[in-house]
Amino acid sequence: xxxxxxxxxxxxxxxxxxxxxxxxxxxxxxxxxxxxxxxxxxxxxxxxxxxxxxxxxxxxxxxxxxxxxxxxxxxxxxxxxxxxxxxxxxxxxxxxxxxxxxxxxxxxxxxxxxxxxxxxxxxxxxxxxxxxxxxxxxxxxxxxxxxxxxxxxxxxxxxxxxxxxxxxxxxxxxxxxxxxxxxxxxxxxxxxxxxxxxxxxxxxxxxxxxxxxxxxxxxxxxxxxxxxxxxxxxxxxxxxxxxxxxxxxxxxxxxxxxxxxxxxxxxxxxxxxxxxxxxxxxxxxxxxxxxxxxxxxxxxxxxxxxxxxxxxxxxxxxxxxxxxxxxxxxxxxxxxxxxxxxxxxxxxxxxxxxxxxxxxxxxxxxxxxxxxxxxxxxxxxxxxxxxxxxxxxxxxxxxxxxxxxxxxxxxxxxxxxxxxxxxxxxxxxxxxxxxxxxxxxxxxxxxxxxxxxxxxxxxxxxxxxxxxxxxxxxxxxxxxxxxxxxxxxxxxxxxxxxxxxxxxxxxxxxxxxxxxxxxxxxxxxxxxxxxxxxxxxxxxxxxxxxxxxxxxxxxxxxxxxxxxxxxxxxxxxxxxxxxxxxxxxxxxxxxxxxxxxxxxxxxxxxxxxxxxxxxxxxxxxxxxxxxxxxxxxxxxxxxxxxxxxxxxxxxxxxxxxxxxxxxxxxxxxxxxxxxx
Ligand code: GLA
Ligand code: ZN
Numbered sequence: 001x002x003x004x005x006x007x008x009x010x011x012x013x014x015x016x017x018x019x020x021x022x023x024x025x026x027x028x029x030x031x032x033x034x035x036x037x038x039x040x041x042x043x044x045x046x047x048x049x050x051x052x053x054x055x056x057x058x059x060x061x062x063x064x065x066x067x068x069x070x071x072x073x074x075x076x077x078x079x080x081x082x083x084x085x086x087x088x089x090x091x092x093x094x095x096x097x098x099x100x101x102x103x104x105x106x107x108x109x110x111x112x113x114x115x116x117x118x119x120x121x122x123x124x125x126x127x128x129x130x131x132x133x134x135x136x137x138x139x140x141x142x143x144x145x146x147x148x149x150x151x152x153x154x155x156x157x158x159x160x161x162x163x164x165x166x167x168x169x170x171x172x173x174x175x176x177x178x179x180x181x182x183x184x185x186x187x188x189x190x191x192x193x194x195x196x197x198x199x200x201x202x203x204x205x206x207x208x209x210x211x212x213x214x215x216x217x218x219x220x221x222x223x224x225x226x227x228x229x230x231x232x233x234x235x236x237x238x239x240x241x242x243x244x245x246x247x248x249x250x251x252x253x254x255x256x257x258x259x260x261x262x263x264x265x266x267x268x269x270x271x272x273x274x275x276x277x278x279x280x281x282x283x284x285x286x287x288x289x290x291x292x293x294x295x296x297x298x299x300x301x302x303x304x305x306x307x308x309x310x311x312x313x314x315x316x317x318x319x320x321x322x323x324x325x326x327x328x329x330x331x332x333x334x335x336x337x338x339x340x341x342x343x344x345x346x347x348x349x350x351x352x353x354x355x356x357x358x359x360x361x362x363x364x365x366x367x368x369x370x371x372x373x374x375x376x377x378x379x380x381x382x383x384x385x386x387x388x389x390x391x392x393x394x395x396x397x398x399x400x401x402x403x404x405x406x407x408x409x410x411x412x413x414x415x416x417x418x419x420x421x422x423x424x425x426x427x428x429x430x431x432x433x434x435x436x437x438x439x440x441x442x443x444x445x446x447x448x449x450x451x452x453x454x455x456x457x458x459x460x461x462x463x464x465x466x467x468x469x470x471x472x473x474x475x476x477x478x479x480x481x482x483x484x485x486x487x488x489x490x491x492x493x494x495x496x497x498x499x500x501x502x503x504x505x506x507x508x509x510x511x512x513x514x515x516x517x518x519x520x521x522x523x524x525x526x527x528x529x530x531x532x533x534x535x536x537x538x539x540x541x542x543x544x545x546x547x548x549x550x551x552x553x554x555x556x557x558x559x560x561x562x563x564x565x566x567x568x569x570x571x572x573x574x575x576x577x578x579x580x581x582x583x584x585x586x587x588x589x590x591x592x593x594x595x596x597x598x599x600x601x602x603x604x605x606x607x608x609x610x611x612x613x614x615x616x617x618x619x620x621x622x623x624x625x626x627x628x629x630x631x632x633x634x635x636x637x638x639x640x641x642x643x644x645x646x647x648x649x650x651x652x653x654x655x656x657x658x659x660x661x662x663x664x665x666x667x668x669x670x671x672x673x674x675x676x
Contacts, residue, residue, distance in 0.1 A: 002254060002277050002310055002346055006144050008394045010341065011076060012386050013040035014313060014350030014367075018066050019047055021354065026066075028372070029354060030073045035374055036367055037386020040076040041353065042312070043067070044133070045150050046112065049087035052129060060136055067137060076144045078312075078349070081133060081242055083126040084150035085112035094121035100158035102216070104204045116156040117234035118164040123241060130242040134249040146255040147312070148242045151281065153265050155231045157202040166195040168230045182500040183222035190220065201227050213425060221419050221501035228415050232266045240274055258312040261296045262430055267411040269451045272303035279310035281351070282340065283319050286326040290618060290635045291441040293336065295434060295449075297343030299409060302449035306400050308346040311337070316350050317365035317378045325363065330377065331668030334385050335633055338670045342620035342631035346397050348389065350382075388652055395651060395674070396629055399622035403446040404607045407437060408464040410452050410471075416501045417468040417493065424525035426545045432465040432491065432588065439594035444609035444619045445602060456481040460605045463489045470495040470504060475511035482515055483578030487605060490516065491585045492523065492546045516584045517554030517575035523547065524566070532587070533562040534571045537600075541593040543571055548586030555584070572597075613642045617665070630673040634665040641665065648673040 504510030
């Protein structure tokens, strides 16, 4: 996949900016890369200004030299198109390239990721540049991937975007009557008679600052939701335009762009359909739970139905933009690199190779620090990992993960749920998803993240936390899945609205009432210092955030509330439907509750962890027809051991283990066992 026939190992390296340095330094870089086992560099990420000095004058002289140098030194290249930051002269000459922000202010030149996605100037020049780069370097056989732009994101509210939004609406809805219907514009007298009356929902229009917490809210969910879709689509069009230009010239080089993890602004599932492989940038805070990056690795794997992805960036040690640039402790960079591989990454890449001398990332960690030599802890750790990855070679490349549990995730649902204006400011999609994911993660049960239109049949258990939006046909799909023997779990605020945030009438959860055998009549939003309680298998757990008041219509209650006027009414229910089961969790509870409840459900479905391991020792599996690899990752600060169920060999140490033997791991240690 990533560079396909050209790549025979886990690619190792990352963002390299030789253009920021005099040429004497390049030779030293090459010496250090060889020492560190670096085999791949990402070039040309932010060079537009130096590559193009006017409408017609390109200057590739420096990049030519860099490309030659890098090739002579045997390095692969992940080649960026440089379109993530436009040149200052272009902004001055063609102001339409500048974005207008949410407040309605037209930006000036500055920062990066700063171009309006609907600017004719941007579209014209970005494609022209991508084309010129592809033409110039097409014969370099060490280019393993095209890296278009960089971390797309943000939004624009300018006149060009407004006009493009109207065209987007015409294509989607056909008539102004239909727009009025789906946006429910009879509310507050918003009826539109002409597409020209529609303006972007910025702070001069539907958006406003919510007094309570300073967050941005909207008066019209339908409009704002469509604007988010439209902006995501607009940037995706920019990506596709460049991609097409590249593909015309180099049809065999895969094209990607680096995603930003749990980034809300773009519908990454939709984007992934256009990417040859998915890649992402992993920057967890030093103290974040290991479940946090693990979850997004699993999303990346899910984006292309299990295909391995690239870890395009991570930091060798500190990320200077974190509030506290805490050092990655010894062993952590290695551990997190293997975690990415364990979840499906086929590359380990970093930002950055050499620490820059000035501007806002000068204190971001790098392979080569300001001291300029190999005599640093970070360099040594990276060199050790580089050597290990050489030893692994091609063994794990292309191997897949097989999960029996899936979590449904959906960007449009995320947008709609959190702009819904009620019932609570505590509604947090990611937090709820993480709650379920973490409970399974800690039990070493592998999870796939899937789309609402993915196939469910391969899974024994499908969990849909806070899936507020019931897209057309989704309920039928769930119905069929459960009828055929699947187990499905949904939560409070499930299935309330359609794609336009219009409530599906007839009682909640909309079209899914029969599947769960319940009806939710009211929901009680509790402030942070209040909670209800319920008892599950003899233990009492809190009911927080939202408490659904549920009527049974076929389901059995598993547990009821303990207090308040709805004491005794169901909070957890189970419905046998066809050959399957549908669980409903009518509130948010504690980590302990999810651990127990999900373990019980998994047990009834015979879903087991790969190996039994102590808490905070992660075990994952990747396999193909020939091989099965077990990754054991010790996230603890103390040594640990895990008992093997089958015979195998650690491909890092060549140590053999018989069934029943203990694999011993030091703090933050890793083992990769190839099973016999
Ligand atoms: C992002 C960007 C890089 C760099 C790093 C720093 O991921 O893509 O250009 O700014 O962050 O962490
Ligand atoms: Zn714009």
